[in-house]
Amino acid sequence: MDIMSNQINQGNKMNSPFSSELPDKILVYQNDKGEGKYIVDSENTGIPAQLNGIRIERLVEAFKSPFQHISVYESTYHGNLLVLDGFIQVTGADxxxxxxxxxxxxxxxxxxxxxxxxxxxxxxxxxxxxxxxxxxxxxxxxxxxxxxxxxxxxxxxxxxxxxxxxxxxxxxxxxxxxxxxxxxxxxxxxxxxxxxxxxxxxxxxxxxxxxxxxxxxxxxxxxxxxxxxxxxxxxxxxxxxxxxxxxxxxxxxxxxxxxxxxxxxxxxxxxxxxxxxxxxxxxxxxxxxxxxxxxxxxxxxxxxxxxxxxxxxxxx
Amino acid sequence: MDIMSNQINQGNKMNSPFSSELPDKILVYQNDKGEGKYIVDSENTGIPAQLNGIRIERLVEAFKSPFQHISVYESTYHGNLLVLDGFIQVTGADxxxxxxxxxxxxxxxxxxxxxxxxxxxxxxxxxxxxxxxxxxxxxxxxxxxxxxxxxxxxxxxxxxxxxxxxxxxxxxxxxxxxxxxxxxxxxxxxxxxxxxxxxxxxxxxxxxxxxxxxxxxxxxxxxxxxxxxxxxxxxxxxxxxxxxxxxxxxxxxxxxxxxxxxxxxxxxxxxxxxxxxxxxxxxxxxxxxxxxxxxxxxxxxxxxxxxxxxxxxxxx
Missing domain, CATH: 3.40.50.150 (Vaccinia Virus protein VP39)
Structure with a gap:
């Protein structure tokens, strides 16, 4: 029940040559059952009222087009996941x-x-x-x-x-x-x-x-x-x-x-x-x-x- | 666009004598507009498929009853927020x-x-x-x-x-x-x-x-x-x-x-x-x-x- 057992840290070890340029917000969430990585929806108006994160396994491909940053992740339960400039767009699950x-x-x-x-x-x-x-x-x-x-x-x-x-x-x-x-x-x-x-x-x-x-x-x-x-x-x-x-x-x-x-x-x-x-x-x-x-x-x-x-x- | 500017850290400085015993998962989310603290819904079956967090200002009162841990937070946009044993129960907003x-x-x-x-x-x-x-x-x-x-x-x-x-x-x-x-x-x-x-x-x-x-x-x-x-x-x-x-x-x-x-x-x-x-x-x-x-x-x-x-x- 100690809060110190619930560690939430920034994750930055993605399998991609683009990892240091990813606009995507990734966090590692730990509890006593283990840990998971999450993409958290970005926000360009300030600090959001609610956080929304989807559990991921790995970055599949990242690409910087002339218009935007495109990332595709393999998620744990939602199939593949498309993220544009840090905003979650669509998942294979829903x-x-x-x-x-x-x-x-x-x-x-x-x-x-x-x-x-x-x-x-x-x-x-x-x-x-x-x-x-x-x-x-x-x-x-x-x-x-x-x-x-x-x-x-x-x-x-x-x-x-x-x-x-x-x-x-x-x-x-x-x-x-x-x-x-x-x-x-x-x-x-x-x-x-x-x-x-x-x-x-x-x-x-x-x-x-x-x-x-x-x-x-x-x-x-x-x-x-x-x-x-x-x-x-x-x-x-x-x-x-x-x-x-x-x-x-x-x-x-x-x-x-x-x-x-x-x-x-x-x-x-x-x-x-x-x-x-x-x-x-x-x-x-x-x-x-x-x-x-x-x-x-x-x-x-x-x-x-x-x-x-x-x-x-x-x-x- | 550097991921290093999006820092997500564990927060543990709540205004409560109970802070060290809080079962609630609290994270500090930062972007270039500032930072905010969030209660993240707990999960007792493993690592959740999705993370869900509500932005808070402060802990109002925490109490350990014979049955469960009861916390009330003042949220930023959702009014007061009730959390039992780390699970978000109800907010004043919805x-x-x-x-x-x-x-x-x-x-x-x-x-x-x-x-x-x-x-x-x-x-x-x-x-x-x-x-x-x-x-x-x-x-x-x-x-x-x-x-x-x-x-x-x-x-x-x-x-x-x-x-x-x-x-x-x-x-x-x-x-x-x-x-x-x-x-x-x-x-x-x-x-x-x-x-x-x-x-x-x-x-x-x-x-x-x-x-x-x-x-x-x-x-x-x-x-x-x-x-x-x-x-x-x-x-x-x-x-x-x-x-x-x-x-x-x-x-x-x-x-x-x-x-x-x-x-x-x-x-x-x-x-x-x-x-x-x-x-x-x-x-x-x-x-x-x-x-x-x-x-x-x-x-x-x-x-x-x-x-x-x-x-x-x-x-x-």
Missing amino acids: YFCYHEMIVHVPMAVIPPTPQTALVIGGGDGAAVNELCKYSCLNKIVWIDIDADVVRLCRKHFPQFFEYHDTRVEYIAMNGADIDFRNEFDIIVVDGADFNDYGADLASQRFMGKLNLALKDEGVITMLGWWAWPYREEHLQIKKLAQAHFQYTHYYWHVDPTMPFGYMGIFLMTDSALAPNIPEHYHRVPEKLLRYYNAELHSASFVLPTCFTKEEGFIHG | YFCYHEMIVHVPMAVIPPTPQTALVIGGGDGAAVNELCKYSCLNKIVWIDIDADVVRLCRKHFPQFFEYHDTRVEYIAMNGADIDFRNEFDIIVVDGADFNDYGADLASQRFMGKLNLALKDEGVITMLGWWAWPYREEHLQIKKLAQAHFQYTHYYWHVDPTMPFGYMGIFLMTDSALAPNIPEHYHRVPEKLLRYYNAELHSASFVLPTCFTKEEGFIHG
Whole structure:
């Protein structure tokens, strides 16, 4: 019961030539059962309210691209783990919660049979993978600024590329520079930094470009972060979306390796559809899915009262 | 970007005469914005798959009762924080998610107007507090083995005692030794260690006593832990419940300071009610609540596919 038996130390002996340049925070946690190494989620706004760490075995590969530091770890229980500039992005254990929810929810509500899709960001490949499960799609354009993320994930997360096929066109460019007109039924924005509202992917200009790229009855989903406790930031993104789309909806799902254990998604459209009713669920490749289902679709639009009222425990 | 700038060290300078005996794991996390101290959730089965830490300012009070080590911390963003034998129990920021869900769900479905309630465990007082919001109840028996937890929480979590009144009878005894017959409409079991199935509160004997104590149309809720990824353990508890009650249901809610960000609850009854339809929602003191609402009630019984299929990332 002595605190001295619970030693938490900094670990810095990773099997990599890049170890001295890793932006990743690694700690060694000891108790009387042994010890383990953990990646702790980074934080660029200050000292975080909660710490979140995932147990790892070893660094698999680290690479410094022109855009960011990319690390892939082998974790103990979560499969491989992708870390970009020190931020935990995705794990092999629970990636499907988020990726299924950001893709199949819009696919189950869009009125016309969707034929064209655009993914912006999502360099890990998993959102594109979910879209490839739909035979109705004949074109999937995928834009991510960093081809090195795509390359490393193709190597270390083969399950994110299982259904990729010749319909997918990958373009390495900044999503903020897209210039499409009325081309896509579905757009998935799998990026946009929550802590940087001036960033390219969370700007008035980008929202306008998204609207231009979307067909009249099209649907966009976009990483929506936490309505609670980050209420103020949530409302800021929502306002930005509402300025460009007639309808902005928010739904959520469990995401065990993210802070607060859940994640929200915005659904933006100019179409007066009922977002919480999966009217076209018959399209969904149900047998290939592990999180999403028809009942869950509707339930995910039902929010706890604290998500909608003025509540929060994190300020500043 | 140098890992050496991210120092994570053990902290051991708490303002307490008990500091050298604290079973709590405390770490100091540093980045270039400063540093913070964190309580890291303890783990008695080995080295945990994920680390979960809450930022603290100082130890408010620590006490070694005949049953356990009790600590109360002032956290930075989560209000006060209760830790028992090194395990994070409850925070002032998000306690209401769990406590509202374990109380108001059964209150909204039980067919006869509930008049008598029993709480076993829940030494923090918050489950009793939710029950006290119902004027239809005329007797609330509260049994927790450790009166010192009750005493410390009354002092440091006054919001958990706001609605307590003369209907509440507190008895300091082991919940496993109850001996009631057909006395309660509602029983809330706010305890039972997930990692110790032989324990008093997760035994065949205790389940039998619960069934005896419950009226024919009564409803019991009980901390149900995680259906995913701890599928095997989940099924083990479910089987125990099913051996004693005709119907065992499972629902879930967001719980940001718990591992995996959510928590599940079992609802056990011999009454053929529809647990997911809040037929008696009119009873619920809606204006006093922050998480639970009628729509959320139904949604909380809808489970992601991975909660019901054979899935999991934590083994052994």
